[in-house]
Structure formats: structure tokens, C-alpha cells
Amino acid sequence: MNRIVVGAHYGLKDWLAQRITAVVMAAYTLIVLAAVMGGATSSQEAWRAFMSHGLIRFFTFLFIVSLCYHAWVGVRDIWMDYIKPTGIRLFLHALTLLALIGYAGWAIQIIWRL
Amino acid sequence: MTNSVQMRTYRFSIYRYDPDQDTKPYMQDISVECDPMDKKLLDAMVKLKAKDDSLSFRRSCREGVCGSDAMNINGKNGLACLADLAAFPEGQPIVLRPLPGLPVIRDLIVDMTQFFKQYHSIKPYLVNNDPLPERERLQSIEDREELNGLYECILCACCSTACPSFWWNPDKFVGPAGLLAAYRFLADTRDQATSERLDNLEDPYRLFRCHTIMNCVDVCPKGLNPTKAIGKIKEMMVRRAV
Numbered sequence: 384m385n386r387i388v389v390g391a392h393y394g395l396k397d398w399l400a401q402r403i404t405a406v407v408m409a410a411y412t413l414i415v416l417a418a419v420m421g422g423a424t425s426s427q428e429a430w431r432a433f434m435s436h437g438l439i440r441f442f443t444f445l446f447i448v449s450l451c452y453h454a455w456v457g458v459r460d461i462w463m464d465y466i467k468p469t470g471i472r473l474f475l476h477a478l479t480l481l482a483l484i485g486y487a488g489w490a491i492q493i494i495w496r497l
Numbered sequence: 498m499t500n501s502v503q504m505r506t507y508r509f510s511i512y513r514y515d516p517d518q519d520t521k522p523y524m525q526d527i528s529v530e531c532d533p534m535d536k537k538l539l540d541a542m543v544k545l546k547a548k549d550d551s552l553s554f555r556r557s558c559r560e561g562v563c564g565s566d567a568m569n570i571n572g573k574n575g576l577a578c579l580a581d582l583a584a585f586p587e588g589q590p591i592v593l594r595p596l597p598g599l600p601v602i603r604d605l606i607v608d609m610t611q612f613f614k615q616y617h618s619i620k621p622y623l624v625n626n627d628p629l630p631e632r633e634r635l636q637s638i639e640d641r642e643e644l645n646g647l648y649e650c651i652l653c654a655c656c657s658t659a660c661p662s663f664w665w666n667p668d669k670f671v672g673p674a675g676l677l678a679a680y681r682f683l684a685d686t687r688d689q690a691t692s693e694r695l696d697n698l699e700d701p702y703r704l705f706r707c708h709t710i711m712n713c714v715d716v717c718p719k720g721l722n723p724t725k726a727i728g729k730i731k732e733m734m735v736r737r738a739v
Contacts, residue, residue: 387668392696394705395734460708463701464665 401456404449411446414439435497447490451483504530507541507582508590511552513604522601526590531582538580538591539566554605561718564653568605569594574655574716596658598667611667612654612674619671619679619697624690640686647681647726649719650674656713656723662706669702673713673723676704680726683733695734704730 418424423433433439458479466472506528514522529544539559546552555565559578566577571585571592585591599607625634657663657672671679679698682688698704704727713723 389669389702390697390700391702392699394701395699395731395738397701398705398731399735464662464706 397456401453404453407445407449408453411442411449414442431497434494440494443494444491447487447494451487455480455483502532504532505582506530507585509541509545510590510592511545511604512594512601513552514601515551515553515603524592535582537578538570538582538585539577541582541591542566542577542593552605553603562651564651567596567653567655567658567718569597574659576653576655576718579718596654598658598664599654607654607658609654612657612672613652615657615667615671615675616652616678618703619675619682620690620694621678621682623682623685623688624693625687626689634687636686643684643686644681646721647677647684650677650681650721651719653718655716655718656721659712659716661710661712662708666702666706670706671698671703673707673727676707676730677721677723677726680730683730691733692737695730695737698730699734 418433418439422429424430434443459476462472462475462479466475507530508526508528511525511527512522513519513525527545527549529541529548531541531544535541535544537559539556542552542554542556546554554568554577556578557563557565559566561576561579564576567574568577570577570580574596577593593605595601595605595607599609599611602608623634652674654674656677657674660673662670663672676698679694683691683694688694707724707727709724709727711724714721714725717723
């Protein structure tokens with residue numbers, strides 16, 4: 384099969400999601416930065432109290448999901464740019480996706496353990 | 498007479514490759530004397546050609562309209578007929594290479610098949626199924642203004658061959674020149690195939706290989722902005738989807 388096939392009709396959703404998740408991550412970075420400046424990391428107890436606060440937990444969760452989605456689109460773009468054989472690309476796509484799902488689950492478990 | 502004219506010698510390092518004779522490409526060092534009447538790089542190249550007629554390059558209008566003499570000049574794509582000779586630093590050779598990423602036919606001449614294939618894939622013509630008017634399809638002044646900065650493209654391929662996304666996927670990514678042309682027809686109020694055009698581009702390769710690197714904007718000899726046009730296409734897709 385040497386024919387070039389294009390026209391998968393997706394990409395807009397991922398492109399848009401990458402922008403939205405970037406905004407979420409930037410906002411979360413500012414929140415954490417403000418908290419650190421405000422002394423939330425002065426002691427281990429203060430740090431723990433900050434991270435286990437309901438609202439912060441919600442934002443941390445959003446941040447991790449955003450990070451993973453953002454990384455999925457970005458890393459997939461790298462494979463699409465540089466990896467030509469479809470089999471290897473599919474393997475790398477799957478590996479990236481599974482690794483990111485694993486990381487997300489692990490991170491969420493850590494937040495809720497606090 | 499010759500004594501009063503300020504002559505300047507230009508040194509060149511030129512990519513040479515003749516597939517019939519050379520096993521691999523090489524850089525040829527050559528110099529040429531130019532007088533003040535030689536204003537542009539192309540003028541010097543025409544003199545070079547007279548000195549060594551085996552040197553091959555495309556040229557036609559010599560005034561930045563036909564887009565034939567696009568090449569890589571000192572590492573940056575541009576038109577030889579628009580590059581000021583006086584602006585080249587003295588003491589350094591002018592390095593000329595073919596446009597990067599496309600197959601070389603000979604010396605500075607590249608095979609543009611892939612480039613035009615992508616251009617044709619966006620249907621670069623007006624689609625309008627209404628009966629033909631007696632004279633022409635008129636636009637309002639405001640509607641016509643939408644096409645400024647889009648219709649001026651001369652298809653010289655400077656932008657697409659400066660685009661890393663086009664280097665890696667020239668067979669699947671439309672490239673900045675093709676996408677600028679695509680938006681030219683998307684922005685045209687007389688065109689009726691907007692949705693089909695957007696369908697045709699909504700693809701992770703055809704449109705979304707653009708990572709906003711903006712090399713295209715940097716090199717365009719006509720001062721156009723393909724990145725902005727690509728952004729507008731994405732904006733239209735968002736407007737259609739949400």
C-alpha cells in the first residue's frame with residue numbers, strides 16, 4: 384500500500400483542548416506561586432494543609448488532567464511529525480496514552496492520600 | 498570610463514549538482530565583478546552564468562512577481578531578484594543553495610511537484626454554483642478587503658520549504674503557501690464551498706501539523722502572513738463547531 388491517505392477529520396478538538404488546558408495550567412501555577420509566597424510551604428504541616436484543602440484539591444486534580452491531555456496532544460504531535468512507520472507510531476501513541484493514564488491515576492491517588 | 502566606475506567583486510559559494518555527471522553535490526567557489534548598475538543578487542547571478550554557463554537556476558520576470566528565482570540565500574529563503582547586492586556583507590562569500598526539503602533536479606533548480614500537489618489539493622479556485630452573471634461577481638469594498646494579504650501570493654515556495662512541518666510531512670501537510678491560498682478562498686464572500694473546504698482541511702496532518710513556528714512569515718518575500726491565515730482557518734473551524 385503506497386497510497387497516501389489523509390482526511391481523518393479530527394484535530395480541531397485536540398488543538399482547542401491544548402489551548403484550554405494551557406490556560407488551566409497557567410492559572411494553577413499562579414495559584415500555587417501565590418500560596419508559596421504567602422507562606423503555604425513554611426512547614427510540612429502548612430504545605431499538607433494547603434494541598435488537602437477542598438478547593439485546592441479540585442484545582443490540583445484539574446491541573447493533572449489538563450497536564451496529561453496537553454502532554455498527550457503534544458507528544459502525539461512529535462510522533463506524527465517524526466515517526467513514519469504506522470506500526471511504530473501506533474505503538475508509541477498507545478504507550479504515551481497508557482503512561483499518561485497511569486501517571487494521572489497515580490497523581491490523583493497521591494492528592495487524596497493527603 | 499572603466500576607471501571612474503566603482504567595481505565590486507562578489508565571492509560566491511554555490512551548491513552544484515548535476516545528476517548526469519556528479520556522484521554527489523558540492524559547493525563551488527566562484528567570484529564575479531559587478532558594476533553599480535548591478536543592483537540585485539540576480540544581476541550578479543546572470544553575470545555568473547555568463548562566466549560559467551553550466552550553472553543552472555530558474556529566473557523569469559526579475560522583479561519579484563513570477564516567483565521563479567526562489568532559493569536559499571545565506572541560509573534564508575528568498576528571491577534572488579529582490580535581494581539587494583549592496584546589503585551583502587563584504588569579505589564573506591554569498592552562499593546559495595536550492596530551496597531546502599524538495600528534491601534537487603540540478604544546481605539551484607528543485608522539483609516543485611509536491612508543493613503544487615498540495616496547492617491543488619485545496620481547490621484554488623472560486624466555487625460558485627449560481628448562474629453566471631452577465632459581467633462579473635461583484636463584491637463590496639469591505640468584502641474585497643478581506644482578500645488583501647492573501648491574493649498577493651506568487652507561489653515561490655519560500656515559505657513552505659522553510660517550514661519544518663512541511664519538511665517532515667510534505668506529502669500530508671498542506672504547508673503555509675497552500676493554507677494561505679485555502680484561506681484566500683474561505684475568506685471570499687463569492688465562494689460557496691466554505692464547509693467543504695473546512696472539511697477538507699480538518700485533519701491532524703493537512704492543517705494541524707502547523708505548530709506556529711512562523712518561519713513562513715519570516716521568509717515571505719511578499720511580506721504575507723501564512724501563520725495568521727492558518728489561525729483564521731482554525732478560528733472558522735471553532736466558529737463552525739461551537
